[in-house]
Amino acid sequence: MRFYQADPTLESYWRGVILFGSNFATYKFALAHALYDVERHSTLVLLEDLAVPFSKHICEHLKQAPKQILNEKNPGKFLSACMQFNNGEISPEELRQMTVRYGFSVVLDKFHNVKGGAIEKRFYLKQGGAQKGILLTDEFYQLAESAQFQNLVQETDARWRLVEKAWEMALPPKLLDVHYDAQQEVLFTKLRNDRITLTSCRNSLNGYQKGYCFYCSAPVSLHSGDAQLAEVDHFIPLMTQKALPGINLNGVWNLVLACRECNRGPNGKHAQIPNLELLERLHTRNEYFINSRLPLHEAIENQTGRNEALRKGFLNARWNEAKIGTSQPWKPAANGNIIL
Template sequence: MSGRDFYAQDASARGSWRLAVLMGANSRTYKFALGQALLEFGQHGQEAIPLAEFAAAYSLGLVRHLTQNPQAPQAEKLGESDFLTVAAQESAATLETGHPTERLLAAAVRSMPTMVMQKFHNLRGDTAVPHTFYRLAGTGRHRVVRLTPDLLQLAHSEQATGLAAELGARWNIVETSFAAGIGRSLIEEGIFVDWDTLQITDKRRRRSVTGLVEATAGFQHGRCLICDDVLGLSDAVAVDHVFPFSLMHRFDSVGAWHGPDLDALWNLAPAHATCNGTKSDRLPSSLELACLAARNAAIMQSPHPLRRTLQLSLRSALPGQRVSSWPEFLRAVQMAV
């Protein structure tokens, strides 16, 4: 699935936003700090924000993450004037007051227009998302970030809370992949799901990275895999085993289950708790399998490490078989049932 195919499933500002957040290149985490600030100002209905005010929210959000995980690959050498170097040096004073220091704010105002604000809408391959969410107007101290009607509508939409959660989850995943040790584990070995907490962890250290629902719902366009309705803010959400996990136990009683691990990411999908309860242990419908194949193909378009997890499933989860696509993989699982 290409980015164009993903967008075609929801040809809207939401689709463009998810393209930028979930499928854009991630050499650093600046786009997530920018996206968080955009949603926050949009939710307050502010159409025009002085660049300095916008940069304050942006840099504060980045510093809060910087104290937990690196915001660029640790192998990357940062110069003294690099924005991340300044952010690290000013983080303690910034967090103590709850406001960026003058030096940090000046660095953000100086770097944002020529760095993250030029790149947020860009995708890999020199393409851009169909919708834009802001523009920079004015010059010098009078520069203003103007939010577009698409961003304002998005920030007040039914899925706004979900979009913010998806962005936060993606930020957590990317920054963790930058960290030494755990990042290498995530990129080389993929992720593990802790069923006690529904958290994604790395396989080696079992350190929590982010929530499974938040990390995957965006690749389903924020919709239940079973009924295809929106996963609303007030809805109870469960994680569905699309092929029921009970199959593995059922086959244990008559021999051995010859299919792949059904407790893995490829088979797990956010769904309404009521839909999941009604579905129970039935096998997936053809429509549900098509949705799962599309969801997994979309994840394969995102940078590490969720993509790596699914690559490993395609490569080795079916004993003695090699498949190259998710429809083919799911047909093979059906044959094992």
């Protein structure tokens, strides 16, 4: 996948698992969170120890989103145990035992699979025998020490909540329209005139940009108060809306994360139109959304086109319409390698 080839870092491989892996259940997200949480004093993590954070995250999500598996008519023994625990019907120890027996039967083997095959980098290896568990690899320890690691926690939860909402709404794809609320900094949609908050906009976008400013490739953060906190920017500025009647400039297709300098610094973009090179980068980023599926790809397809050629044509047309009467297109100062 281009996602890895353009930036073959451990962070890109990990994000590939979270963003592009098939989702028939949300166990992959729960396992990722368990790996974030687990004690890493030893490379060996026993299933009985991994079971505690793994089941904890599933139980917490079940409270807000009862559908954690596509085939909800047959949730299986593990998910049923999590429901029983939330209802006070079984103890923490009973939940742990059920998780060890039934919770890892598929997810440990499938975690590294993306688009039908396993990624090149492995973050753990399964261990059988008397001490069943996983062996954390050097790749995982390196990932955990990276500057991007804390961003991955929030990105994973944002992706998990998007999948949950897509299953919960069961909205016909052609009707799905995702908008951005700038005041609350969230993505939302509407279902039968009811507004439904999907997830944090910043956390959802960051993984597809690999933790960097869309424009200059400087590292950005997801943590409030951080000097490098990412800012949500409209690629085609809102001030051009009159030139683009009927176009949802608040749609995901037009939202990117930028560093403060690029967004509103002395030489920043502000309300300028980005150059064609950046428009091509926006197309690449949007195609990552399309390949990620559920539910942002449906919203982007509805707004920009059902195939890649149409989507590219849509962006070029909107860019040409928006720049009529404007100054020379804006280009940032390079601050790193282009990573999309």
